[in-house]
Every structure is written in C-alpha cells, then in structure tokens.
Amino acid sequence: MATLDWLTDAATLRLERGVHRDLRPRTCAQPGVIDLASNDYLGLCRHPDVVDAACAAVRDWGAGSTGSRLVSGTTVLHEQLDSELAAFVGAESALVFSSGYTANLGVVAALSGRGTLILSDSASHASLVDACRLSRARIEVYDRRNLAAVELALRTRTEDRALVVTDSVFSADGDLAPLRELHALCRRHSAVLLVDEAHGIGVRGDGGRGLVHELGLQGLPDVIVTATLSKSLASQGGVVLGPAAVRAHLIDVARPFIFDTGLAPAAVGAARAALAVLAREPERAAAVRVRAAQLAEIVGADVPESAVVSVILGDPERAYDAAREAYSRGVHVGCFRPPSVPEGTSRLRLTARANLTENELDVIGSVLGSVLDGARV
Incomplete structure (x- = not known):
C-alpha cells in the first residue's frame, strides 16, 4: 500500500456517513440569494x-x-x-x-x-x-x-x-x-x-x-x-x-x-x-435578536437567546439536502454535521442579521416552510 492510500478509504467512509465537505466559492454579488449562513450579525460587512x-x-x-x-x-x-x-x-x-x-x-x-x-x-x-x-x-x-x-x-x-x-x-x-x-x-x-x-x-x-x-x-x-x-x-x-x-x-x-x-x-x-x-448605533444589537425571534417563528423553533436559530433534522444527508434545496430557491442557510455537532443532531443553522428586511423575511418563510415540510417527513 502506498503511504497515503489510507486517505482514499477515509474519504469513502466520510461519503458513506454523509459528512463529506466541498468548498463552494461565492461571487462578489449573489443576486436573489438571502444570506442566513454567514456570521455578519450586524450587517456591517459591506457598510x-x-x-x-x-x-x-x-x-x-x-x-x-x-x-x-x-x-x-x-x-x-x-x-x-x-x-x-x-x-x-x-x-x-x-x-x-x-x-x-x-x-x-x-x-x-x-x-x-x-x-x-x-x-x-x-x-x-x-x-x-x-x-x-x-x-x-x-x-x-x-x-x-x-x-x-x-x-x-x-x-x-x-x-x-x-x-x-x-x-x-x-x-x-x-x-x-x-x-x-x-x-x-x-x-x-x-x-x-x-x-x-x-x-x-x-x-x-x-x-x-x-x-x-x-x-x-x-x-x-x-x-x-x-x-x-x-x-x-x-x-x-x-x-x-x-x-x-x-x-x-x-x-x-x-x-x-x-x-x-x-x-x-x-x-x-x-x-x-x-x-x-x-x-x-447600539440598536443594531437589539435588532439582531428581533430578527432571530422572527426566524424562529418561521421554522417553528423556540425563541432564541442569540442570533442563532437551530433546526435539528438528525440525519446528515437530510440536513445537507435541505440546505442545498433552500439555496437553490434563494435562501442560504448553514448546514452543521458531525464533527461540528454530535452524531444524530445534524441541523440547519440560521443566523439572523440586523438588516434583514420584511420582504426578505416573507421569502424566507415561503422557502423554508416548504423545504422543512419535506425534510421533516
């Protein structure tokens, strides 16, 4: 066996467990995509x-x-x-x-x-x-x-x-x-x-x-x-x-x-x-928590204590497929799988932003409502 042949076996095992990862480069402008995946909580990255x-x-x-x-x-x-x-x-x-x-x-x-x-x-x-x-x-x-x-x-x-x-x-x-x-x-x-x-x-x-x-x-x-x-x-x-x-x-x-x-x-x-x-503009901090509460209501989660709203789906492939489906429909959400979270708790992770608009929340509600209905079956 060549010195690094074990890497192929390790990669195959990750694929079988549904925890393989790929890089997905984004462009400087993503028209029509609402960001619920980044940690830009205050919406200041492009301020x-x-x-x-x-x-x-x-x-x-x-x-x-x-x-x-x-x-x-x-x-x-x-x-x-x-x-x-x-x-x-x-x-x-x-x-x-x-x-x-x-x-x-x-x-x-x-x-x-x-x-x-x-x-x-x-x-x-x-x-x-x-x-x-x-x-x-x-x-x-x-x-x-x-x-x-x-x-x-x-x-x-x-x-x-x-x-x-x-x-x-x-x-x-x-x-x-x-x-x-x-x-x-x-x-x-x-x-x-x-x-x-x-x-x-x-x-x-x-x-x-x-x-x-x-x-x-x-x-x-x-x-x-x-x-x-x-x-x-x-x-x-x-x-x-x-x-x-x-x-x-x-x-x-x-x-x-x-x-x-x-x-x-x-x-x-x-x-x-x-x-x-x-x-x-200290009100930005409070605005993040307000938006997080609205996201939680959309996905049926408990009112959060921070900017993070977690939707546990359990199976890593189910979480990955749901995140991919949401993205294809214009909503970018995080997908957390092992080892980022314990086995059996793979999830969508939504992060609120202070500058989310009411129109964006309407789109998020429509997209995630449909996606989660399918993922939770």
Missing part, C-alpha cells in the same frame, strides 16, 4: 464606513503588517484597536491576535500548562478544544447543565491553578452559558473563568457589549474574555480582553502572538470602523 476604513488603512500602511506584532507588525492602528476594544467591553486591557482561533490557543496555553486543571464545556468551540489539548494541563470536560460536576472538580483538584473555559453563546445552538454561576464557582475555588464571546459581542448586552458585560462580570480580575473580529465586527482577527497583567504575560509567552504575523492593516481599519458604527 460604507467599514469598507472605506479598510481601504484607507491599505493606502496608509500597505497590504500587509510586514511581521509579527513584536517585530514590525504593530502599527498605531493596532494599538488604537486594542484600546477601543477594551473600553467598549469594560476590560482593563486588550491584545489583538490574527484570528479568534489563535487568540484562544494563545491565552489558554499561556495561562495553564502542567500543574493546572482546565475544565472545558463539552460544547466549547474547536479553538478552545484544541487550546486545551495543546496546554499540557489536566483536562476535564463538563456539561453546562451539571454545575455540581464543575464544583466537585474544582474543590477536589490537586493542582494549584484552575481555568474554566466556555463559550458565552454556543455557536451550534445559540444557547447561553451559565456564566454567573460558573464565575461564582471560580471565585469560591480560586479559579479563573475564560469566556469566548465570539457570538456574544454585537448581540448580547448593552449595545452589543457581550454577555459578560450584560451579567456585570466585566473588568473582574478573575474573568478573561476572548472574541473574534470576524462576526459582528465584520472583519478578521481575534482579541483577548482582561487585566493588564494578562496582556503583558501574553506578549511575553503566547506563541501564537509571538510567532504569527500581525493582523493586516485593512482588517484593523475595518474592525475599528465597525466598532464605531456599533457604538453610535
């Missing part, structure tokens, strides 16, 4: 202020950041974005990474290691899962509905340090983590709570400041927040927000920060502009 800021940053600074942030990749724009993000969510400091993925990899590894216990929610994003695997810490996975297990693990640990990691809004189903209860356990047992607000910023909290801010946990010395700039802030990149001592530590030891090229100027400029739009 003129955001596009103009990205173009201005390229003209001023060039196409690339030219190096890691420790060498040549930190511009005045990067420092401004750090400060503006921290001020927006009520954190003492912020540090921007090249992606939300690398932000999670960097902060988890930097704050753990041998002699640390990490408790990770079973539905944590893949970036947190991978960060835990790379941390060399002892890992325990918990279910968010079983806080007693979290308390027991923290109380009986032998490690000096402990870190509890979770999404604030879980990406597949849009449910909220019990952050207030988790923080109380962390405080009681001298642990740190790390919250990924990727799907919370721009959607939850006062003016979209996130679930941590909404619950009054912002700026606490034992709470650290990560977020991506690629969803509500319509750009690219990630950020760690927390005490100044954490920022200083990351600059010294976080490998994804030290060895990765800094975020491109265009992405920094776009994120700053999107943040400015959200700050002056």
Whole structure:
C-alpha cells in the first residue's frame, strides 16, 4: 500500500456517513440569494464606513503588517484597536491576535500548562478544544447543565491553578452559558473563568457589549474574555480582553502572538470602523435578536437567546439536502454535521442579521416552510 492510500478509504467512509465537505466559492454579488449562513450579525460587512476604513488603512500602511506584532507588525492602528476594544467591553486591557482561533490557543496555553486543571464545556468551540489539548494541563470536560460536576472538580483538584473555559453563546445552538454561576464557582475555588464571546459581542448586552458585560462580570480580575473580529465586527482577527497583567504575560509567552504575523492593516481599519458604527448605533444589537425571534417563528423553533436559530433534522444527508434545496430557491442557510455537532443532531443553522428586511423575511418563510415540510417527513 502506498503511504497515503489510507486517505482514499477515509474519504469513502466520510461519503458513506454523509459528512463529506466541498468548498463552494461565492461571487462578489449573489443576486436573489438571502444570506442566513454567514456570521455578519450586524450587517456591517459591506457598510460604507467599514469598507472605506479598510481601504484607507491599505493606502496608509500597505497590504500587509510586514511581521509579527513584536517585530514590525504593530502599527498605531493596532494599538488604537486594542484600546477601543477594551473600553467598549469594560476590560482593563486588550491584545489583538490574527484570528479568534489563535487568540484562544494563545491565552489558554499561556495561562495553564502542567500543574493546572482546565475544565472545558463539552460544547466549547474547536479553538478552545484544541487550546486545551495543546496546554499540557489536566483536562476535564463538563456539561453546562451539571454545575455540581464543575464544583466537585474544582474543590477536589490537586493542582494549584484552575481555568474554566466556555463559550458565552454556543455557536451550534445559540444557547447561553451559565456564566454567573460558573464565575461564582471560580471565585469560591480560586479559579479563573475564560469566556469566548465570539457570538456574544454585537448581540448580547448593552449595545452589543457581550454577555459578560450584560451579567456585570466585566473588568473582574478573575474573568478573561476572548472574541473574534470576524462576526459582528465584520472583519478578521481575534482579541483577548482582561487585566493588564494578562496582556503583558501574553506578549511575553503566547506563541501564537509571538510567532504569527500581525493582523493586516485593512482588517484593523475595518474592525475599528465597525466598532464605531456599533457604538453610535447600539440598536443594531437589539435588532439582531428581533430578527432571530422572527426566524424562529418561521421554522417553528423556540425563541432564541442569540442570533442563532437551530433546526435539528438528525440525519446528515437530510440536513445537507435541505440546505442545498433552500439555496437553490434563494435562501442560504448553514448546514452543521458531525464533527461540528454530535452524531444524530445534524441541523440547519440560521443566523439572523440586523438588516434583514420584511420582504426578505416573507421569502424566507415561503422557502423554508416548504423545504422543512419535506425534510421533516
């Protein structure tokens, strides 16, 4: 057998299980297609202020950041974005990474290691899962509905340090983590709570400041927040927000920060502009949740707590076929299959946008009503 012949067998198995994936390039203009698949929650990806800021940053600074942030990749724009993000969510400091993925990899590894216990929610994003695997810490996975297990693990640990990691809004189903209860356990047992607000910023909290801010946990010395700039802030990149001592530590030891090229100027400029739009138009956050509730009514789902509406169909091929049928009729929805979700829970994932129109909602109702009638038979 040739060295890589096993790849053919693995691909065949994925096809048989209905979890094979293909790339589907989109054009810059998709007339007649309503987007319910992207994470552009606030509808800012093509906002003129955001596009103009990205173009201005390229003209001023060039196409690339030219190096890691420790060498040549930190511009005045990067420092401004750090400060503006921290001020927006009520954190003492912020540090921007090249992606939300690398932000999670960097902060988890930097704050753990041998002699640390990490408790990770079973539905944590893949970036947190991978960060835990790379941390060399002892890992325990918990279910968010079983806080007693979290308390027991923290109380009986032998490690000096402990870190509890979770999404604030879980990406597949849009449910909220019990952050207030988790923080109380962390405080009681001298642990740190790390919250990924990727799907919370721009959607939850006062003016979209996130679930941590909404619950009054912002700026606490034992709470650290990560977020991506690629969803509500319509750009690219990630950020760690927390005490100044954490920022200083990351600059010294976080490998994804030290060895990765800094975020491109265009992405920094776009994120700053999107943040400015959200700050002056805080009603966009509430509009996302209103549209999400309307989508949920259309598909017969419970009223969501975030921008995500999940329609579980179970079988991966059924979910894929339903998503393809919806797209052919002008509505682009997400299709989540294993390993993105557990076996038997393949689903359509609808993401609301603040700028969905009433006419678009009428079309969505007609298309998805028909598609789901067939898929649920």
